Amino acid sequence: MMYHARATLATAKRIILQLSHDKRTIALMFLAPTLLMALLAWVFSDRDQMFSQVAPALLGVFPFIIMFLITSITTLRERTSGTLERLMSTRVAKSDIVLGYAIAFGLFGVIQSIITSLVAVYLLGMDVLGPLWFVFVVAVMDTFLGVALGLLASAFSKTEFQAVQFMPAFIFPQILIGGLFVPLTQMPGLLETIAYCLPLTYAIDALNLVTTNTEIVIEMWRDVGVVGLFIVAAIILASLTLRRRS
Amino acid sequence: MNAIEARKLFVKKSKTEILHGLDITIKTGSLVGLIGPSGSGKTTLMRSIVGVQAYGGDLSVLGQPAGHKSLRQRIGYVSQNPAVYSDITVAQNIAYFATVIGAPKLQAETAIKKVQLESHRHQLVSSLSGGQRARVSLAVALLGDPEILVLDEPTVGLDPILRDELWGQFNELVQAGRTLIISSHVMDEADRCDNVLLMRDGRVLWNDTRLKLLQDTQAADVNSAFIAKVGESS
Numbered sequence: 008m009m010y011h012a013r014a015t016l017a018t019a020k021r022i023i024l025q026l027s028h029d030k031r032t033i034a035l036m037f038l039a040p041t042l043l044m045a046l047l048a049w050v051f052s053d054r055d056q057m058f059s060q061v062a063p064a065l066l067g068v069f070p071f072i073i074m075f076l077i078t079s080i081t082t083l084r085e086r087t088s089g090t091l092e093r094l095m096s097t098r099v100a101k102s103d104i105v106l107g108y109a110i111a112f113g114l115f116g117v118i119q120s121i122i123t124s125l126v127a128v129y130l131l132g133m134d135v136l137g138p139l140w141f142v143f144v145v146a147v148m149d150t151f152l153g154v155a156l157g158l159l160a161s162a163f164s165k166t167e168f169q170a171v172q173f174m175p176a177f178i179f180p181q182i183l184i185g186g187l188f189v190p191l192t193q194m195p196g197l198l199e200t201i202a203y204c205l206p207l208t209y210a211i212d213a214l215n216l217v218t219t220n221t222e223i224v225i226e227m228w229r230d231v232g233v234v235g236l237f238i239v240a241a242i243i244l245a246s247l248t249l250r251r252r253s
Numbered sequence: 254m255n256a257i258e259a260r261k262l263f264v265k266k267s268k269t270e271i272l273h274g275l276d277i278t279i280k281t282g283s284l285v286g287l288i289g290p291s292g293s294g295k296t297t298l299m300r301s302i303v304g305v306q307a308y309g310g311d312l313s314v315l316g317q318p319a320g321h322k323s324l325r326q327r328i329g330y331v332s333q334n335p336a337v338y339s340d341i342t343v344a345q346n347i348a349y350f351a352t353v354i355g356a357p358k359l360q361a362e363t364a365i366k367k368v369q370l371e372s373h374r375h376q377l378v379s380s381l382s383g384g385q386r387a388r389v390s391l392a393v394a395l396l397g398d399p400e401i402l403v404l405d406e407p408t409v410g411l412d413p414i415l416r417d418e419l420w421g422q423f424n425e426l427v428q429a430g431r432t433l434i435i436s437s438h439v440m441d442e443a444d445r446c447d448n449v450l451l452m453r454d455g456r457v458l459w460n461d462t463r464l465k466l467l468q469d470t471q472a473a474d475v476n477s478a479f480i481a482k483v484g485e486s487s
Contacts, residue, residue: 013352014352014353017349017352020349021338021341024341024345028340028377088338088339089334089336090336090337092305092332092336093330093336093393095305096303096304097325097354098322098326098354098355251304251320252307252320253305253306253307
C-alpha cells in the first residue's frame, strides 16, 4: 500500500516537473482562459447582464477543454515513447499511473480555475446570485472531468493527430447540446435525452443554477455528484485500457 | 539452472507470425549475445521475455511463465529507443524510476556513476546526445539490481572507448551471477560473448557457445559462421 501511494505521488511529481520545464505551455494554460474571458466581456461590453449570464457556464467549459487536450496528448506521448511500456514492466500498478496523471493535471487545472474565476469576478465584473465558492467547485470538477476523459480518449488514438481530432469529436457535441446555447427543454426530445447522458450537461446546469439562485439548491449537488460519477467511471475505464502486454 | 526456457514460442503481431516456434535455453549467470539482422525477431523475443509481449507456447523465466507478476522486480529491460523522459533531467529520471521500481535511494547515485553521467546529472535528457540518452536508459535498468538484464542494442552508436567500458561492466555483472541478454545487429559484437543466439527470420540458427559455433562451421568469426548457418538451414 505504501509503495503504491509513493509511486502515485512520484508519478504526479514527475509530470509536474515535465510540464514545469515547458514555460510556454504553462503560460498558455494559465493565461488563455483568462484572455478568452476578457474577450467575452468585451464582446458583451454594451450589454452588462449578458456577460454574467454566459460567463459562469464558460468558466466550467474552458478548463474542461484545455485539460482534455493536454492530458490526452501527454498520455499519448507516454504511450508512444516507450516509457509507458517500461513502467508496465515494473511492479507499478496501472492505477498508480492514471491517478498520478489525475493528481498532476488536476493541480494545474485547479490553479487555472482559481485564476480564471478571480479575474472574471473581480476584474471583469461577472455577477452570480449564488455563492461564488460553488462556481469554483464546479470549475474544479470540470477540470478533473477533462483530465479523466483525456486519459480515456488517449487510449483510442494512435497518433497526436488523432488525439487532437478527438477534441471536436468528443467535446464539441457536449458543448453544443449541453444547454450552453439552447436550454435543454427547448431542444428536440431525442437530443434532450442524449444530453442527459453526457457529463458536461450537468456541469453547465450547475453553473446556470448558481447564477440564478441566491442559495444552494439540492439540484446543484445532484449535478456535482453526477459529474463526479462520470470522473470516477472515466478514470476506471482509462486504467483498464492500459495494457501490460501488447 | 536455466534462467530462460522457451518451448515452441510463437508470437503473432497483427496476423503476421514473427517468431515461428522457438526452442531456447539460457543458463543462469550467462552472457548471451542475441545476434541477427534487423527484422529477425530479436526485439520481439526480448519483449516476450520481459513480459510486455503476448505470446503463444511456453516461455519460462526464472521458473515462472514470462509476464508473471513476481518477475517484474527481477528483470531489467532497456528498449532500443531510450525509454526515458526527455523533458526532465538525468537525475530526475533516475529518481523517478528508482521510486517506481522500489530501489533504494543510494542505488540511484550508483547507477548514474556506472554509466558515467555524473557531470550531466542536472541536464535535460533532450539536450544529451543519442549515446548519452542510451546510457540514461541503461542506468534505469540497473536500478533494483535485477537478476536478468535484457538489453536491446545497448551499444549502438557509442564511442568505442565507452563501449569497451560498458562491456567490462556487463562482464562484471555476469561474474556477480546476473544473466545478461544483449542484442546486436553488428556481428562483431558477438565476439565479446561466450554464448551466442543467432536469429534470422524469426527462427533460431544457433543457441550455444561461440567457440562451438566457430568449430561447427569452421569459420574464423561469427559473421562467416552466420553465413554458413544460413546456408545450412536453407
